[in-house]
Amino acid sequence: MIMLETLLNDGNRERxxxxxxxxxxxxxGYYDEFDDINDASDLFNSYTNKIKWLKNTSxxxxxxxxxxxxxxxxxxxxxxxxxxxxxxxxxSKKKWMSLIFRFTxxxxxxxxxxxxxxxxxxxxxxxxxxxxxxxxxxxxxSKTSITDINNYTCLLESNLVNEIFNRHLKIGSLLNFxxxxxxxxxxxxxxxxxxxxxxxxxxxxxxxxxxxxxNIQNSKKAxxxxxxxxxxxxxxxxxxxxxxxxxxxxxxxxGSKILPIIxxxxxxxxxxxxxxxxxxxxxxxxxxxxxxxxxxxxxxxGSKYTFQNxxxxxxxxxxxxxxxxxxNKRVWKEYTSNLHVHEGIRRIVxxxxxxxxGDDYEKEIxxxxxxxxxxxxxxxxxxxxxxxxxxxxxxPSYLVHDEIVYTxxxxxxxxxxxxxxxSLLKIGMNGTITVLKNKEE
Amino acid sequence: xxxxxxxxxxxxxxxxxxIVIRKFLIDNFNTRNGTDKxxxxxxxxxxxxxxxxxxxxxxxxxxxxxKCKTSKNLFKFLEDNDLLEEFYFVFQKELGxxxxxxxxxxxxxxxxxxxxxxxxxxxxxxxFMKDYNLLHISEVKSAxxxxxxxxxxxxxxxxxxxxxxxxxxxxxxxxxxxxxxxGRKYHHIxxxxxxxxxxxxxxxxxxxxxxxxxxxxxxxxxxxxxTNILYLVEGYFDAYSVNKAMGDYVAVSLLGKNLSENxxxxxxxxxxxxxxIRILLDSIEKDKGNVESIIxxxxxxxxxxxxxxxxxxxxxxPNDIHTSKGEDYLRKLIKxxxxxxxxxxxxxLLNSRSLLLKGNSNDNVRNFIERWE
Numbered sequence: 001m002i003m004l005e006t007l008l009n010d011g012n013r014e015r016x017x018x019x020x021x022x023x024x025x026x027x028x029g030y031y032d033e034f035d036d037i038n039d040a041s042d043l044f045n046s047y048t049n050k051i052k053w054l055k056n057t058s059x060x061x062x063x064x065x066x067x068x069x070x071x072x073x074x075x076x077x078x079x080x081x082x083x084x085x086x087x088x089x090x091x092s093k094k095k096w097m098s099l100i101f102r103f104t105x106x107x108x109x110x111x112x113x114x115x116x117x118x119x120x121x122x123x124x125x126x127x128x129x130x131x132x133x134x135x136x137x138x139x140x141x142s143k144t145s146i147t148d149i150n151n152y153t154c155l156l157e158s159n160l161v162n163e164i165f166n167r168h169l170k171i172g173s174l175l176n177f178x179x180x181x182x183x184x185x186x187x188x189x190x191x192x193x194x195x196x197x198x199x200x201x202x203x204x205x206x207x208x209x210x211x212x213x214x215n216i217q218n219s220k221k222a223x224x225x226x227x228x229x230x231x232x233x234x235x236x237x238x239x240x241x242x243x244x245x246x247x248x249x250x251x252x253x254x255g256s257k258i259l260p261i262i263x264x265x266x267x268x269x270x271x272x273x274x275x276x277x278x279x280x281x282x283x284x285x286x287x288x289x290x291x292x293x294x295x296x297x298x299x300x301x302g303s304k305y306t307f308q309n310x311x312x313x314x315x316x317x318x319x320x321x322x323x324x325x326x327x328n329k330r331v332w333k334e335y336t337s338n339l340h341v342h343e344g345i346r347r348i349v350x351x352x353x354x355x356x357x358g359d360d361y362e363k364e365i366x367x368x369x370x371x372x373x374x375x376x377x378x379x380x381x382x383x384x385x386x387x388x389x390x391x392x393x394x395x396p397s398y399l400v401h402d403e404i405v406y407t408x409x410x411x412x413x414x415x416x417x418x419x420x421x422x423s424l425l426k427i428g429m430n431g432t433i434t435v436l437k438n439k440e441e
Numbered sequence: 442x443x444x445x446x447x448x449x450x451x452x453x454x455x456x457x458x459x460i461v462i463r464k465f466l467i468d469n470f471n472t473r474n475g476t477d478k479x480x481x482x483x484x485x486x487x488x489x490x491x492x493x494x495x496x497x498x499x500x501x502x503x504x505x506x507x508k509c510k511t512s513k514n515l516f517k518f519l520e521d522n523d524l525l526e527e528f529y530f531v532f533q534k535e536l537g538x539x540x541x542x543x544x545x546x547x548x549x550x551x552x553x554x555x556x557x558x559x560x561x562x563x564x565x566x567x568x569f570m571k572d573y574n575l576l577h578i579s580e581v582k583s584a585x586x587x588x589x590x591x592x593x594x595x596x597x598x599x600x601x602x603x604x605x606x607x608x609x610x611x612x613x614x615x616x617x618x619x620x621x622x623x624g625r626k627y628h629h630i631x632x633x634x635x636x637x638x639x640x641x642x643x644x645x646x647x648x649x650x651x652x653x654x655x656x657x658x659x660x661x662x663x664x665x666x667x668t669n670i671l672y673l674v675e676g677y678f679d680a681y682s683v684n685k686a687m688g689d690y691v692a693v694s695l696l697g698k699n700l701s702e703n704x705x706x707x708x709x710x711x712x713x714x715x716x717x718i719r720i721l722l723d724s725i726e727k728d729k730g731n732v733e734s735i736i737x738x739x740x741x742x743x744x745x746x747x748x749x750x751x752x753x754x755x756x757x758x759p760n761d762i763h764t765s766k767g768e769d770y771l772r773k774l775i776k777x778x779x780x781x782x783x784x785x786x787x788x789x790l791l792n793s794r795s796l797l798l799k800g801n802s803n804d805n806v807r808n809f810i811e812r813w814e
Contacts, residue, residue: 070530071526071527071529071530089526090526090530090666091526091529091663091664091666092526093663093664093665093666093711093712093713094663094710094711094712094713097669097713097715097716098713098714098715101713101715111667112667113667113668113669113670115670116668116669116670116717117669118669118715118748187667188688190772190773190776192769192773193769195688197539
């Protein structure tokens with residue numbers, strides 16, 4: 001963000017500390033080391049480093065956090081009113097396994113094979129917890145559970161542990177399932193003729209990026225190659241792609257009445273689909289005002305074409321901008337008062353917005369915040385996979401951003417298709433379902 | 442040198458490996474360039490040397506000190522300096538390969554010195570090779586073809602084997618050294634038995650480990666951080682097939698049907714009590730005597746590893762299935778059979794008839810009832 005680069009100009013560092021103290025009700029003084037920091041995120045992390053645990057904070061002694069750091073596992077736990085930290089080589093399997101299996105709740109930042117690890121434990125992935133609770137490079141899980149990014153003890157705080165490991169809560173059950181899914185993908189999906197072992201990176205905005213052995217997400221050629229391999233074993237592939245997912249999520253959060261109309265227009269008029277997609281995308285991601293977007297549309301698609309088919313486009317865009325302005329203000333207010341926003345299942349932390357004065361950076365903040373829509377869309381994909389798992393007890397083979405891919409025998413295609421349609425209805429989204437069958441059948 | 446280079450190309454060990462090893466050694470030891478680019482000279486850590494008497498030969502993968510005459514293979518040298526784990530990590534990361542591929546490469550690199558006849562003369566395996574006139578497998582066509590058949594045409598694996606007139610010898614590496622040998626006859630001529638077992642005399646003479654304490658692939662399985670499952674199989678080729686099919690090191694072989702107390706001690710040393718042990722011996726249809734062996738092994742292991750189960754294979758052993766139906770089929774079969782694995786009690790119940798019928802006395806019945814009580 002451009003605003004962050006200008007944020008740390010002289011004098012601003014002290015203002016940052018004061019503001020954060022006020023918001024978080026802390027009394028952290030100004031340290032000399034803050035002067036040398038040139039990155040806003042580093043400043044916040046250094047600030048959080050100075051925060052001490054409140055006296056009445058309780059910690060869970062049945063939880064262990066294991067962070068892989070190159071060839072070592074850094075293991076954090078709390079026992080007998082004290083924090084413990086151990087560093088064990090990843091190849092000393094017996095040593096670290098004997099230690100971590102003393103605990104019931106296990107948080108890791110590497111993939112584990114759920115089939116072979118003890119079933120009576122609960123496993124979560126650190127990346128996902130941070131992603132759902134912060135969506136940024138900080139450790140700010142709540143006003144009481146806050147440490148710097150290199151200190152993992154905040155994950156042992158009782159309230160947080162009770163929330164993330166409680167499968168009766170929405171966030172707990174979703175975290176549990178998404179951790180299972182992430183471990184399932186990373187420990188290797190066996191498709192009989194091929195094993196996919198991707199390395200998955202989770203962006204702060206919530207998307208899962210596959211890399212490593214097979215270039216499934218970026219190359220259509222690689223996808224076709226894998227699909228052909230799967231089809232060669234007499235299996236079928238069923239794919240589901242969410243349609244206009246980001247605008248749909250935005251309309252839910254903003255309570256917009258215009259957005260659903262525009263999206264519906266896209267479904268009703270396939271010939272306008274391309275244009276409306278362009279309009280929505282540029283509206284969400286460019287941060288431009290409606291008149292600029294309209295001009296862009298005219299340039300790209302021609303005025304005659306635009307007017308004939310979507311005569312009140314300009315009007316609609318204007319109204320949409322008004323609606324979004326109110327949403328924007330609400331989000332801004334929430335950011336400035338709490339340093340975070342609750343949206344959907346996610347809690348997005350941004351400690352810098354409260355420091356920005358005036359409307360100069362409105363476009364920047366707006367753009368930055370809307371990037372998290374990808375995460376909300378991904379949550380919908382996860383929700384669908386969760387419902388399918390509950391109903392048919394199968395997990396997807398791979399994900400391509402908003403697309404979810406299952407493989408299975410042709411006998412299960414119909415039931416899978418029905419379940420996918422049902423799930424789409426449940427979450428109130430539209431999607432296209434494609435079935436690929438072996439040509440010989 | 443030309444001879445060595447030709448061999449190098451053959452086993453697919455590229456110059457990339459040497460570059461990574463060289464970089465690692467330069468980063469971790471105080472080194473100087475040697476007489477040619479494949480040599481590095483360093484202070485010998487074994488004799489507190491300060492005048493660079495140690496030489497690291499990257500082509501031969503070994504270390505030699507001209508002062509104290511210590512010689513080690515490169516990986517043992519790294520282990521002695523507590524750098525082996527670091528090396529594993531760097532090697533895997535720099536080459537971007539999986540744990541399975543890394544271990545395969547390292548095994549090949551360890552065997553390379555014996556194959557190229559550049560190994561340290563005092564090493565036990567080298568002495569054994571000399572005394573028993575072992576050749577590299579590539580020099581005996583029929584043995585090479587037999588080994589290829591057993592490994593489903595895995596040339597890289599076969600390159601690690603040695604032969605004499607009757608047997609293929611497979612080195613078992615434990616703690617970065619050839620600690621034991623498995624001998625398998627590769628033809629039907631003569632009266633020599635199918636397997637070559639090292640006698641106590643040979644074991645003592647060459648400092649090999651006892652067969653009951655020699656688990657093949659033990660180093661590779663214990664250094665595999667990913668999985669918590671351990672398959673115990675009968676023969677070397679069975680373990681090889683399971684590992685190859687799963688694309689990961691998950692199986693060790695017992696080199697027989699028994700597990701001694703010492704063998705169990707080694708397992709205890711290397712695996713946490715939470716490890717899921719799956720006994721995957723040859724199918725009981727193929728070898729009826731296996732029922733008793735399975736019960737014996739399982740009841741012994743169960744005392745230390747509560748999560749021990751028995752995986753049954755239909756009519757065959759893992760290596761048979763691997764060579765006849767391919768690794769994809771074997772992987773699928775192992776996975777489904779593992780999901781349907783039996784506890785000791787279930788296995789005993791299923792095979793109670795064959796247990797009771799065996800032998801003339803009532804001892805079997807009494808034993809069976811006693812165990813149930």
